[in-house]
Amino acid sequence: MIINKNEECIIEIEDIGSQGEGIGKYQGYTLFVKNALVGDSVRVKAMKCKKNYGYARLMEILKPSPYRVTPKCSIAGKCGGCAIQHLDYQKQLEYKQNKVKNCLERIGGFGSEIKMEPIIGMEEPYYYRNKAQFPVSKSKDGKPLIGFYAGGTHSIIDTEHCYIQAEENVEIVKIIREFLTEYDISMYEEETHTGLLRHILTRVGFVTGEIMVCLIVNGKDIPRKDILINRLKLIKGMTSISLNINKEKTNVILGDKVIPLWGQPYITDYIGDVKYQISPLSFYQVNPRQTKVLYETALDYAGLQGEETVWDLYCGIGTISLFLAQRAKQVYGVEIIPQAIEDAKRNAEINGIKNAAFFVGAAEDVLPLKYQEDKIYAEVIVVDPPRKGCEQSLLDTIIQMQPKRVVYVSCDPATLARDARYLCDRGYELVKVQVVDQFAHSVHVETVVLLSNEKKKAYHVEIEMKM
Ligand SMILES: C[S@@+](CC[C@H](N)C(=O)[O-])C[C@H]1O[C@@H](n2cnc3c(N)ncnc32)[C@H](O)[C@@H]1O
Structure with missing residues (x-):
């Protein structure tokens, strides 16, 4: 083996892999390095070494790639959503x-x-997604954790602002976060399959401006829901608020049953001249x-x-x-x-x-x-x-x-x-x-x-x- 586990080396990143990882060679041996970019000169530590290639951890960027940019999002490297936000968009x-x-x-x-x-x-390569699914849980000190899963895991990184989701989500998540704390609503814990609120699904009609919020719960109802509805419906464009029941111990986000709470059971949007009615369970291009x-x-x-x-x-x-x-x-x-x-x-x-x-x-x-x-x-x-x-x-x-x-x-x-x-x-x-x-x-x-x-x-x- 040219390099063993935990050994460090310096390599030039020459290519980008299918998952956005940097690819470089150490004495002819290929190493895949997460968060390294083509054009970077990096110090890496070998983590997993197979016969013909291995995986290494990025330890230090010795000379940054000319295509490296500072991501807008502070958790871009950790969250599973944006694998290459640190790469200049033209280069992407x-x-x-x-x-x-x-x-x-x-x-x-x-x-x-x-x-x-x-x-x-x-x-505009930001704020382009019309659909968001935020997992909800609670932190060790009992505060709401609402955000996205860290890449390849189910641990939630708390987020207030996602740069690829519709901007309206910032206000929606803020209102729900405050409501959960104020009224001591329980939050889902995957390991024990206990707690009420599991996910928040939002959809925004980019042409119509209509907004949908669907709360996915491990239960039948949500306490003090009228207070939450009254706060959410003040958001400009709010059209549909509903509950989705999912009591299963599963990774599947949505259950089969939707209970409308306020407004229409769907939002409307257009692609070109064609109109679509979108309910929480419908598939729709993001x-x-x-x-x-x-x-x-x-x-x-x-x-x-x-x-x-x-x-x-x-x-x-x-x-x-x-x-x-x-x-x-x-x-x-x-x-x-x-x-x-x-x-x-x-x-x-x-x-x-x-x-x-x-x-x-x-x-x-x-x-x-x-x-x-x-x-x-x-x-x-x-x-x-x-x-x-x-x-x-x-x-x-x-x-x-x-x-x-x-x-x-x-x-x-x-x-x-x-x-x-x-x-x-x-x-x-x-x-x-x-x-x-x-x-x-x-x-x-x-x-x-x-x-x-x-x-x-x-x-x-x-x-x-x-x-
Ligand atoms: C990439 S999506 C296409 C989306 C579609 N063009 C639209 O605008 O909604 C692929 C679709 O193929 C469907 N699908 C998967 N296997 C299929 C099969 N063997 N025959 C027909 N549809 C299938 C999936 O359920 C999914 O809706």
Whole structure:
């Protein structure tokens, strides 16, 4: 072993890892160092040493990277939310663009033919999240602890101000914190599964300004709730206050039952021209401004003229489907979670959209069924799968069906590269790639790609005609 546990060494950080950690080499041996940045010269202590690589703790920055900035947030290094807030935002964008390019090259085997558009970053990379879930507990001296979990743990770091959440949360959390102390309301303790208030969920409609507060309790009710409601409803935009009952000993934040306490049971918001009703249990994109950019790109890549039939696979609450429906003849959405499909249908209804239909089920089951039995052919298929990407059987159905265009929206460039390669080995071509930053200061990255079979088909027709 080149270095042993607890030994220190000096290294230059040359790269950024998939979790935002710095990567450097000590005599050829790779070390991953949390909180170190590309361009830093650092002294580190080896913590875990495997055969070919190890993990080290940052002890001292000897020469800071030119891309290192002072994070706005004093707990950015500890909290699990912002892994790279100490990296200059332009460099964050460059890192995300390269991450996608590397996956397409290394995993997908694509080369110079990749047409990558410049990444679309945020105009304002702070206060962009419309949803917050603050865990609540009490400190050793009995005071409320409300904030975020330290990275990879369940210990709460008390926070008054989070720079990526909606600013309205500062006032909401302050009111609840004071209420808990004043009226001696008990706070949840995970180890003993005792205490009442577990989490505070907030949502803010960025277009409408409507605000929702939902208190998740390990019990049936909250004492003196009228006093809390009277204080919260004074906040400008407050629209919905509710309780959520979660008495289970679980890491899942929300229980199934919501009890409205004041106002409407939902808030309303818009992405583009499409309106959404959002209740505490609904899924909704957390960065609606960049979601609009992402989905407008998907719509643009779909190249709709108004006569097409389109599948939106893994459609969630139908956000992309309703975007597409504005320009297509007919859209079909498929999603595995029944509640999300109910939301999708309601969202279509409140927007007066009649050319979108939704099915509950696994995309890999529903698509072949509808294609083979009901003969539904689509010119365009949009997929927005979870991290693990598409099932191979789904890709096989796409190849059988031969839609002209496949628009692949992805939150994991590795599985995107794998699936794009599968389609390109079977007649499709990777036409365009657009990376969009939805989550500034985190390592997450969203990508839209256009795959088309039109050029290759035209080429085959031309060859056949020449023969
Ligand atoms: C990245 S999200 C897509 C969100 C969606 N575009 C929206 O706007 O709400 C992936 C979705 O795929 C769903 N899902 C996971 N596996 C699935 C499957 N095999 N078939 C259909 N949907 C699936 C998840 O429940 C989730 O809603």
